[in-house]
Amino acid sequence: MMRNTKFFVYFHSKIPEIVKSVVVRTAENTFTGVNFKACENIPFGIQFAYDQYRGQFNGSKILEKAIEYGHRFFLIVIPYDLFVPHLNFVFGVAEPYYGAVISIWRLQITDSTTIFLERIQKTVKHELGHVFGLPHCKNECVMRFANSLFELDLKYPDFCDKCKKVLMRIGVIKS
Numbered sequence: 476m477m478r479n480t481k482f483f484v485y486f487h488s489k490i491p492e493i494v495k496s497v498v499v500r501t502a503e504n505t506f507t508g509v510n511f512k513a514c515e516n517i518p519f520g521i522q523f524a525y526d527q528y529r530g531q532f533n534g535s536k537i538l539e540k541a542i543e544y545g546h547r548f549f550l551i552v553i554p555y556d557l558f559v560p561h562l563n564f565v566f567g568v569a570e571p572y573y574g575a576v577i578s579i580w581r582l583q584i585t586d587s588t589t590i591f592l593e594r595i596q597k598t599v600k601h602e603l604g605h606v607f608g609l610p611h612c613k614n615e616c617v618m619r620f621a622n623s624l625f626e627l628d629l630k631y632p633d634f635c636d637k638c639k640k641v642l643m644r645i646g647v648i649k650s
C-alpha cells in the first residue's frame with residue numbers, strides 16, 4: 476500500500492541543519508520501503524495554530540490544515556512547543572494514514588547533543604509508526620507512549636518484533 480509512495484518531510488525554516496539530517500536519516504534508515512523527500516519549508520503558514528494563552532502551537536490544527544490542503548504522507552518538523560487538546564504538551568502528534576507533526580522544543584532540553592539526537596530519532600520513529608497505522612504498544616518498543624522527557628529517554632529506541640512485523644507486512648520496512 477505505502478510502497479514507493481512519496482513521503483514529504485517539511486522543515487520549518489528555523490530547524491537546524493543537524494536536526495534535518497538526523498530526521499531524514501532516521502526516517503530513511505528505519506522505513507526502508509518508503510521514498511522520503513525533504514523540503515526546506517512548510518507549504519503553509521502555521522501562525523493560525525498558535526494559542527496565545529498557552530504560548531504553544533495546536534498540533535491537531537496543523538494536521539487538520541495540512542489534510543484539508545490535500546497533503547498526504549507528510550511529516551512537519553517545527554521548533555515551537557506543541558500541544559493537543561487535553562494534553563499539556565506533546566513531542567509529536569499524528570493522523571494515521573495521513574501525516575504527523577513533531578516539535579523539537581522540549582527535545583533540546585539537555586546539555587547532551589547525543590541525548591537530543593536520540594530523542595529526535597525516537598520521536599520520528601514513533602510518530603511515523605502512527606502514520607503507518609501502529610497504535611501505542613506496551614512492549615519494549617518505540618511505540619510506547621511517553622509524555623515526559625524521563626519516559627522518552629527510558630524508552631526502547633526501536634520497534635518490537637510485533638510492530639516491526641506489521642510494518643513489514645504493509646511494505647514500509649523492506650523484508
Ligand SMILES: [Zn+2]
Nearest residue numbers: 601605611620
Ligand atoms: Zn503516540
Ligand SMILES: [Zn+2]
Nearest residue numbers: 612616635638
Ligand atoms: Zn511494539
